Amino acid sequence: MRIIISLVAAFFMASAANAGTLEDVKARGVLNCIVNTGLPGFSYTDKSGRWKGFDADMCRSLAAAVVGDGEKVKFIPATGKTRFTLLNSKEGDVIFRNTTWTFVRDVDVKLTFLPTTYYDGQGFIIRKSKGVKSAKELDGATVCIQTGTTTELNLADYFRANKISYKPVPIESNEEARKNYLADRCDTYTTDASGLAATRATFDKPDDHLILPEIISKEPLGPVVRHGDDQWADIVRWTVYALIAAEEDGITAANVDKMAMDKSNPNVSRMLGSEGNLGGMLGLDKAWAKRAIKAQGNYAEIFERNVGLKTPVGLARGLNALYTNGGLQYSPPFR
Amino acid sequence: MAVVAGRTSATGVRGAPNILLRLWRNKDTRSVILQVLTMALLFAFLAYIINNAVLNLAVLGKTFSFDFLGFPASYDINQRLIEYTSQSTHFRAMLVGILNTALVAFFGIITATIVGFLFGIIRLSNNWIASHIVYCIIEFTRNVPVLLHILLIHGIIVHVLPSPRQAHTLADSIFLSNRGLTIPDPIFGEGFSYTVIAFFVAVGIIVTFYRWARKARDERGKIYPVFWISVGILFGLPFLVFLLSGSPLGWEVPTLGRFNLKGGITMIPEFLALWLALSLYTSVFIAEIVRAGILAISKGQWEASQAVGLQRNRILQLVIIPQALRVIIPPLTSQYLNLTKNSSLAIAIGYMDIVATIGGISMMQTGKEMESMILVLSIYLCFSLVISAFMNWYNQRIKLVER
Numbered sequence: 103m104r105i106i107i108s109l110v111a112a113f114f115m116a117s118a119a120n121a122g123t124l125e126d127v128k129a130r131g132v133l134n135c136i137v138n139t140g141l142p143g144f145s146y147t148d149k150s151g152r153w154k155g156f157d158a159d160m161c162r163s164l165a166a167a168v169v170g171d172g173e174k175v176k177f178i179p180a181t182g183k184t185r186f187t188l189l190n191s192k193e194g195d196v197i198f199r200n201t202t203w204t205f206v207r208d209v210d211v212k213l214t215f216l217p218t219t220y221y222d223g224q225g226f227i228i229r230k231s232k233g234v235k236s237a238k239e240l241d242g243a244t245v246c247i248q249t250g251t252t253t254e255l256n257l258a259d260y261f262r263a264n265k266i267s268y269k270p271v272p273i274e275s276n277e278e279a280r281k282n283y284l285a286d287r288c289d290t291y292t293t294d295a296s297g298l299a300a301t302r303a304t305f306d307k308p309d310d311h312l313i314l315p316e317i318i319s320k321e322p323l324g325p326v327v328r329h330g331d332d333q334w335a336d337i338v339r340w341t342v343y344a345l346i347a348a349e350e351d352g353i354t355a356a357n358v359d360k361m362a363m364d365k366s367n368p369n370v371s372r373m374l375g376s377e378g379n380l381g382g383m384l385g386l387d388k389a390w391a392k393r394a395i396k397a398q399g400n401y402a403e404i405f406e407r408n409v410g411l412k413t414p415v416g417l418a419r420g421l422n423a424l425y426t427n428g429g430l431q432y433s434p435p436f437r
Numbered sequence: 438m439a440v441v442a443g444r445t446s447a448t449g450v451r452g453a454p455n456i457l458l459r460l461w462r463n464k465d466t467r468s469v470i471l472q473v474l475t476m477a478l479l480f481a482f483l484a485y486i487i488n489n490a491v492l493n494l495a496v497l498g499k500t501f502s503f504d505f506l507g508f509p510a511s512y513d514i515n516q517r518l519i520e521y522t523s524q525s526t527h528f529r530a531m532l533v534g535i536l537n538t539a540l541v542a543f544f545g546i547i548t549a550t551i552v553g554f555l556f557g558i559i560r561l562s563n564n565w566i567a568s569h570i571v572y573c574i575i576e577f578t579r580n581v582p583v584l585l586h587i588l589l590i591h592g593i594i595v596h597v598l599p600s601p602r603q604a605h606t607l608a609d610s611i612f613l614s615n616r617g618l619t620i621p622d623p624i625f626g627e628g629f630s631y632t633v634i635a636f637f638v639a640v641g642i643i644v645t646f647y648r649w650a651r652k653a654r655d656e657r658g659k660i661y662p663v664f665w666i667s668v669g670i671l672f673g674l675p676f677l678v679f680l681l682s683g684s685p686l687g688w689e690v691p692t693l694g695r696f697n698l699k700g701g702i703t704m705i706p707e708f709l710a711l712w713l714a715l716s717l718y719t720s721v722f723i724a725e726i727v728r729a730g731i732l733a734i735s736k737g738q739w740e741a742s743q744a745v746g747l748q749r750n751r752i753l754q755l756v757i758i759p760q761a762l763r764v765i766i767p768p769l770t771s772q773y774l775n776l777t778k779n780s781s782l783a784i785a786i787g788y789m790d791i792v793a794t795i796g797g798i799s800m801m802q803t804g805k806e807m808e809s810m811i812l813v814l815s816i817y818l819c820f821s822l823v824i825s826a827f828m829n830w831y832n833q834r835i836k837l838v839e840r
Contacts, residue, residue, distance in 0.1 A: 183797060183800075183801050186801070186804065190497055190806075206803070207804070210803070212498050212499055212804065239695075241695070242694050242695060242696050242697055243695075243696040243697070244616060244697060249787065249793070249797060249798055250797065250798055250802075254512050254798065255511045255512055255802065257513070258512050258513045259511070259523070262522075262523060262524075268513075269697065270512075270514070270515050271707075271787055272515075272789065272793065272798070273787050274784070274785075274787070282595060285596045285615065286600045286615060287595045287615055287616070287706070289696045289697075328497065329498055330496070330498060
């Protein structure tokens with residue numbers, strides 16, 4: 103009996119070892135990427151069923167770097183509540199799902215948070231006809247929230263701090279929240295300001311709705327991986343930095359091949375693999391960053407194509423501009 | 438020991454297979470061997486699963502502890518039967534969730550039982566139209582998944598009913614809108630306790646009267662209208678005391694605030710949808726159980742009762758229902774359990790039950806999946822065991838005394 107148990111234990115010891123996400127992904131040939139079930143501009147499916155958006159494109163860049171093809175991604179849609187369970191049970195390799203980096207999640211839920219891809223904050227949307235100009239006037243209002251998110255906690259804190267009351271209506275997904283808000287089940291809907299803008303873009307009459315001026319929290323959104331696999335965390339971290347560095351150095355999807363040949367800028371040459379072997383240190387090949395940039399473009403291209411001012415979502419770069427333009431996006435050096 | 442072992446092994450080289458074979462061929466020992474093997478496999482399987490969980494938690498660097506129950510929950514709950522704020526603990530949030538589940542299960546079971554018995558009896562009636570309308574309702578309801586009923590009713594409340602400003606209202610005190618059903622909140626004044634005392638006194642009088650009437654029936658054959666007299670005492674006495682003590686009861690009537698109705702008691706749409714959907718869905722199963730129970734009583738029982746000159750309602754009350762209950766109660770218990778467990782579908786519309794509080798937000802915010810799920814499972818188990826225990830006790834009580 104004891105032999106059986108120890109055999110079983112040994113078997114599980116071997117298979118449950120947490121390192122080796124890279125080997126798993128390479129062997130599978132497909133990146134399993136956890137995304138939002140539907141948030142316009144960030145991750146949603148278009149009419150032909152193709153996943154689109156800021157987060158979905160980041161998944162493709164990562165897949166291009168790791169398995170060599172930006173289309174080798176299996177998208178795993180998750181609600182606010184299921185995302186970490188899906189990650190920890192190894193259903194997914196990485197979360198690109200507008201996930202806020204917080205102390206408890208980082209330290210106690212045993213997740214590893216990687217560079218913030220979108221600096222956000224929580225806001226409120228309300229019908230103009232309600233005549234509200236500030237979130238402080240929301241005393242007694244019914245508020246729709248996505249359950250299992252940080253916004254739920256911020257909301258409780260904000261109303262408590264301002265000594266006003268509210269009635270929460272917890273909802274599973276952004277799409278359900280949108281329906282309930284439009285049916286006037288709740289007076290106001292609260293989530294990340296980017297999500298509000300994205301959701302408002304889908305309304306029939308977006309101009310009838312107002313996003314209140316108060317931003318009540320800091321929401322640094324970025325990719326998440328499991329604790330304990332440092333190699334895999336490094337790969338995701340530096341792939342994101344490669345996209346930001348590409349914007350800094352003016353590398354785009356269109357000119358990345360030319361830039362790789364041109365050896366005049368040593369920074370660019372190192373990153374794109376024409377000098378040294380940074381990719382080898384990650385356990386990838388030399389051209390990893392080149393493929394990542396070529397797949398979906400640099401950070402600016404991904405941003406502008408999905409959520410930028412020319413899209414229906416219409417977000418300005420704001421905090422997400424490069425540090426040289428007064429934003430917070432900054433890549434450590436590739437050397 | 439060593440000597441014994443040596444001797445058996447020396448002689449057993451040839452004997453051992455025979456002994457095993459003989460043990461296997463013997464019916465009694467074979468069954469023992471099989472049982473031992475089954476238990477061994479079962480324990481191996483359990484050990485495998487527990488070991489798997491422990492190892493995987495260790496690999497993730499997670500601990501197994503229920504300490505998080507003492508930490509502040511930091512989120513708000515819209516329907517709370519006990520005091521709760523966002524500073525309360527996760528444990529308190531769990532209690533709120535348990536009470537919300539209990540509330541919807543309790544009202545659901547009562548409504549489903551009443552509607553189910555009515556449907557079951559109408560289904561058996563000689564009125565062709567009534568019986569067939571109920572037949573259609575039953576077939577439609579029980580062949581559509583309960584989740585769809587919940588979503589449908591919730592959808593109707595939220596999308597069809599007007600906003601609070603244009604709420605349907607009855608006498609400007611009861612309001613129905615897409616924020617729920619709001620009724621006035623009773624405010625008990627000084628002296629209302631006399632009415633409460635009168636109520637319990639009335640219950641006492643009814644019990645005594647019932648015993649006396651029963652004795653009178655057995656001894657003198659005189660039958661009193663026990664039911665109507667009881668109802669009269671139950672409502673009449675407290676009402677009389679209530680009037681005499683100066684009607685010490687006020688109502689806080691809801692008024693329109695800036696966003697919502699203020700004051701009063703509001704049943705939120707999520708509660709209404711869950712309650713109505715669960716009751717309706719379960720009631721049609723109960724209707725079929727009731728119909729089966731009544732049809733199970735042989736026609737001879739009716740004829741024999743008529744032969745001794747009993748009226749139709751007395752036949753039902755004294756002969757048919759007591760026997761039918763024997764058939765009805767066991768499957769009825771299953772339906773009560775189903776209703777309670779189905780209430781976990783509350784998550785689909787955001788009703789804050791056990792699954793949404795401890796098994797949802799608390800689990801999510803603390804990352805304690807294993808601990809939370811164990812708690813949720815145990816709580817549902819307790820609910821089910823309590824209901825089963827009560828129904829088994831009742832079943833024992835109404836069982837026919839067999840001679």
